[in-house]
Every structure is written in structure tokens, then in C-alpha cells.
Amino acid sequence: MMKQEEFRRLVRGESRGWLASATRGALWVLSLPYALGVSLRNLAFDRGWREVVRARLPVLSVGNVTVGGTGKTPMVEYFASQLREKGLRVCLLSRGYGVSDGPNDEALVLEENLPDVPHLQGRNRAQLATIADEELESQVLVLDDGFQHRRLGRDADVVLIDATDPFGGGRLLPAGLLREPFSSLGRADLVVLTRRDAIDEDQRRSIKRRLGRWTKAPWAEVSFDPTALVDAEGAERPIAALAGKRVATFCGLGNPEGFRRTVALLGGETIDHRDFPDHHPYSRDDIESLLAWVAEVRPELVLTTQKDLVKVRLTLLGSVPLAAVKIAARVDEGAEAIDHVLAQIAAKVPREE
16 A cells, blocks of 8 residues: 555655556546535535535634645634634534544544543534533534535634645645645635744745735734643653653644754654554554664654644653654744634624624
8 A cells, every 4th residue: 555655755746657547547536526525525515516614603614625734734723723812712623534433533633632622523514503502502613624624614614724735736636636626715704824944934925925826805814823742641841851862753734844844943863764554553663663663763852743743642661751743833924814703703602692
């Protein structure tokens, strides 16, 4: 089976040779029925042929148009935190990718970082909205990964664009990384460029100019700052503790390059890295493999992401400390546009009787 990073290189056109070209051609053919399905589904909602369920509470959707790795979890955390600071009772709603017998990795991270914000997961988000309203007495709903979930109406659509891979190869799945064509950005109320510090100003302007063909929505740019090192027991250490350390890293993300780039800027010496598929569940065999790997490369510290640590749940790999890099969103441009969206959402909160 093709690894995640190999697939990304393939659809970006970075893999060369006749086999890579033939594979891209086959994937393009496979993308045609997907494109037709996406177009028909969006047309059905646009024309009112499919029902849109309106919740009594205002809904803020945070999503994207590419698969994996745009930074949805820290951005959902950011928007929920901002609404909480306005004194509102917030509830998160999500599909819950990978959910079987409990909350998935994203829900566990948000539960740790937002302990006073409930998180409901399930396929029927309209039903979850009712539960949040009637049983949890919420005032505002934040829909995680909601851009393609059009059945639940929303009052604002925030769409995230990853600066390190903004166009997803320019093709729909499986020929590229696009979940929808960029014309769908016409539905966006706010476009947010994430990881903006990973590229220069000219590149940011180019991305904004190209996306301007499909949307006139307000624009914002954010970076993700490392704030602390946290272990499985919740103990935190300052980022400065990394200085001069020999570090091994692993992660299971849609875009592992973002994590590797973050670690590279923290002052430690990265001696090896292992990638796992997005939302990887980490079996006993995986843990044994990690233990053997750590024994081989002999780092002073092993780093991963919060999404991975909540599933591994170890403070040590062998005798080596294991910690996650805790990150938070920082708004670099467009704070007024973000504040305007949040104010619109807050203004629609039903008055309490």
C-alpha cells in the first residue's frame, strides 16, 4: 500500500517516471465519478432539493477544501475559546472520524485543552445540535470539519487553507487532495490561511490572489505557536527545555511536514522521525516497534503531537521521556475579520427566558 507521504508527492507531481505518470492518469480517471458526485450533491443543496436543517442555536463551521493537515483542531479550539471569552456556553459537534467505542483523537485533545466545552460526535449532526440545545443548554455550536456537511445549516463558514499545500495538487480526490473544487469557496464567509509563517510574503500574496478567483470572503492569516511540552499525565515543561537535546519524533497526521517543521524550529537536534497514517490508532505492535526504534536511535527525548499522545498514553518509551508539543493559534493578519464573524455569531444567540 502506498504511504501517505508518497501519495502526496505523487499527486503534487513530485514523483517522476513512467509509473508515476501512469498512476496519476489512472487516479484522474477515478476522480471523474467523484467530481460528478460532489457536483450533484452541492447542486441539490444549492437548489433546495436536499433539506437543510436549521438549529435553534447559531452554528459556526470550521472546515477546509483539502484532505488532512490544515490545522482544524487548533483552529476549532481557538474559535471555541474566543466564544467562551464572550461568556457563551459552547458545544463542539463533529463527525468523529475513526470513532468506534469512544471519542477520537481530536476530541480527546479538545477535551484536554477545553475542559469546560462539551464535544458531541456522531453522523447525525442535526440531532447532535438538538441534544446540545435541549440537554446541555448550550448557546453556540462550533461545527468541526463542517464545510462539506451541508445538512446542518450554519451562520458562518470558516474555510482553512494550509500555506504549505494550499491547492492540494489542483485536482479532486483521488487524483489530488481536493475534497471539493475551489469554486465551492463561494460559500465561505471567512478564509483563513494557516501556517502562514512557513512561507514568505510573496507566496502569501500569490495564494490570496489565486483564491480570489473563487471567493471575495474576508481574509485572515494565522500561525501555530508551540506553547509547552506536555506529557501523558498533563505535566507541562517550557519549550526551552528542548534546547540542545537529541530528539526523535513521530506522528500520525494528514500533513506531517507541518509537525516536523515546528520541531525543527524549537532548538533541539532531530535525529530521526517516523510517520504513521492520519488518525492512527496505535496497536500493541506499534508500541513495541516504537520501543525498538527508540532503543536503536537513542534520543534524549521523544516528541509527538497531542493527537498522538492521547492514544499512546505513555510518559516513557523505554527509559526515554515522551512528550507532545502543545500548540496554539496566533492571528497574524485579519483579526478584524475574525472578530466580525465572532460578533455576528454572538449576536444570534437566543435570549434566555
